[in-house]
Amino acid sequence: MSEYFLIIDGKKIATEKTFDVINPALGTVFAQAPDCSPAQLNLAVEAANRAFQTWRLNEADRREALSACAGILRSSAEELGQILTEEQGKTIQHAKGEFEWAAWWIDEVLSMEIPIDIVADNEHRRIELRRKPLGVVGAIMPWNYPIVLSISKIAPALLVGNTIVLKPSPYTPLSSLKMGELLSTVLPPGVLNIVSGGDELGVWITNHLGFQKVVFTGSVATGKKVAESTASHLSRVTLELGGNDAAIVLPDVDPKQIAAELFEEAFSQNGQACIAIKRLYVHENIYDEMVDELRKRAEKVVLGDGLDPDVNMGPINNLAQLERVIELTEDAREHGGKIVTGGKRLARPGYFFPPTIVTHITDGVRLVDEEQFGPVLPVIPFTDINEVIERANATDFGLGGSVWTNDLDHGMEIAARLESGSTAVNHHTDFHPLIPFGGAKQSGYGIQNGVWGLDELCQLQVVSIAK
Numbered sequence: 001m002s003e004y005f006l007i008i009d010g011k012k013i014a015t016e017k018t019f020d021v022i023n024p025a026l027g028t029v030f031a032q033a034p035d036c037s038p039a040q041l042n043l044a045v046e047a048a049n050r051a052f053q054t055w056r057l058n059e060a061d062r063r064e065a066l067s068a069c070a071g072i073l074r075s076s077a078e079e080l081g082q083i084l085t086e087e088q089g090k091t092i093q094h095a096k097g098e099f100e101w102a103a104w105w106i107d108e109v110l111s112m113e114i115p116i117d118i119v120a121d122n123e124h125r126r127i128e129l130r131r132k133p134l135g136v137v138g139a140i141m142p143w144n145y146p147i148v149l150s151i152s153k154i155a156p157a158l159l160v161g162n163t164i165v166l167k168p169s170p171y172t173p174l175s176s177l178k179m180g181e182l183l184s185t186v187l188p189p190g191v192l193n194i195v196s197g198g199d200e201l202g203v204w205i206t207n208h209l210g211f212q213k214v215v216f217t218g219s220v221a222t223g224k225k226v227a228e229s230t231a232s233h234l235s236r237v238t239l240e241l242g243g244n245d246a247a248i249v250l251p252d253v254d255p256k257q258i259a260a261e262l263f264e265e266a267f268s269q270n271g272q273a274c275i276a277i278k279r280l281y282v283h284e285n286i287y288d289e290m291v292d293e294l295r296k297r298a299e300k301v302v303l304g305d306g307l308d309p310d311v312n313m314g315p316i317n318n319l320a321q322l323e324r325v326i327e328l329t330e331d332a333r334e335h336g337g338k339i340v341t342g343g344k345r346l347a348r349p350g351y352f353f354p355p356t357i358v359t360h361i362t363d364g365v366r367l368v369d370e371e372q373f374g375p376v377l378p379v380i381p382f383t384d385i386n387e388v389i390e391r392a393n394a395t396d397f398g399l400g401g402s403v404w405t406n407d408l409d410h411g412m413e414i415a416a417r418l419e420s421g422s423t424a425v426n427h428h429t430d431f432h433p434l435i436p437f438g439g440a441k442q443s444g445y446g447i448q449n450g451v452w453g454l455d456e457l458c459q460l461q462v463v464s465i466a467k
């Protein structure tokens with residue numbers, strides 16, 4: 001059995017206690033993760049604070065070190081991909097791809113300058129807006145894309161001169177700890193600290209006075225707790241929370257042409273993505289054909305252990321999530337929902353649930369109103385575009401949304417009426433290091449990615465010179 005350690009001040013640190021990590025393809029414990037104590041969290045914050053004093057000074061050094069991090073992620077994709085599949089469930093191709101993706105993410109972040117804006121330059125004044133690092137950033141992560149989501153916090157935070165203490169999800173701590181171990185070989189001690197533990201470790205982070213900023217990605221329910229505890233000491237916070245994205249399909253499209261992409265956007269990685277399509281509204285004229293095209297794709301999926309190269313969909317990550325998916329599916333069934341395909345947990349070890357399409361339900365049923373975060377898609381017919389926009393917007397979520405049509409102007413018009421942080425026409429999402437990303441309503445606040453994301457990790461400072 002491999003041994004895993006906290007990464008604090010560039011060193012591998014053992015803990016008194018450990019906790020179980022389960023392989024969701026088997027439903028059994030396969031490793032122990034270190035359980036960080038409050039005293040060890042303090043050490044991590046102190047190390048990050050010490051490192052900050054030098055790390056903040058030299059941008060060229062930071063760029064060089066981050067570039068080396070990208071190289072390490074690329075060369076370790078093979079080794080770490082295996083661990084990611086074992087703890088997360090995703091297919092080995094996706095797991096290795098996530099490391100490549102993370103390496104590319106760093107390269108893109110490095111393509112950005114840290115801007116200095118000239119706000120005014122006249123005969124009386126020259127006023128500049130500068131970006132200064134904040135200090136120690138705490139990052140609290142979910143289990144669906146442990147590596148790329150972590151790097152999407154780490155790379156911009158480090159580029160602008162902050163240092164980090166990052167806590168992976170208790171379901172997927174191992175790949176992040178190993179990544180931290182490898183990245184410590186090219187980063188100065190204390191710049192990146194990785195600490196694993198249960199939910200209470202997240203609470204200690206949000207209550208800790210040593211963090212100047214907390215970046216949180218996770219559910220709305222936890223996001224509210226994070227906002228509450230950071231409010232008491234006014235630590236800055238960015239919340240990237242859940243979604244219940246609607247996709248609206250107009251009658252002028254050919255279901256055969258868009259089915260593959262719609263299916264991918266809804267079911268990729270078992271629908272365990274914040275920006276997955278979670279409600280599909282299809283015009284009644286093409287409804288039956290659309291449902292049938294999606295069904296065909298669902299039935300072609302090869303479900304199994306992600307380590308098997310022939311498999312293209314792994315298990316759901318954890319038992320609680322599987323149970324939630326089952327509960328929402330059963331609730332839909334009780335409310336008259338028709339299960340077109342799938343609908344039952346596989347009778348084998350592990351947390352397997354097939355891609356499932358549900359019809360004959362509408363708004364007001366939990367599967368439509370709540371975030372399922374799993375491989376069960378409600379497909380709902382509509383007739384009137386104004387009415388469907390209203391239904392798409394009748395939610396407290398506001399992460400993303402999309403419109404599918406051959407009339408691009410009409411599509412743009414509808415997309416602009418959707419109440420979400422991102423909207424798209426004829427695709428669903430742009431999660432990209434240079435494109436701002438953030439939720440409307442209860443899907444969170446603050447923006448990540450691009451220069452807008454850099455601003456969230458900086459203190460904006462006005463420097464005004466009298467002439």
Ligand code: NAD
Pocket residue numbers: 140141142143144149167168169170198199200201202203206217218219220221222223225226240241242243273274275371373399439444
């Ligand atoms: P979660 O909220 O249960 O947990 C996220 C993290 O918060 C974990 O590390 C957990 O240990 C920690 N945590 C739990 N309680 C805490 C507390 N009281 N204080 C501080 N930290 C605490 O979320 P999850 O189940 O890991 O992830 C799934 C959710 O994440 C979904 O809702 C999904 O939509 C959302 N998500 C959002 C984005 C985005 O960018 N908007 C991306 C990925 C996932």
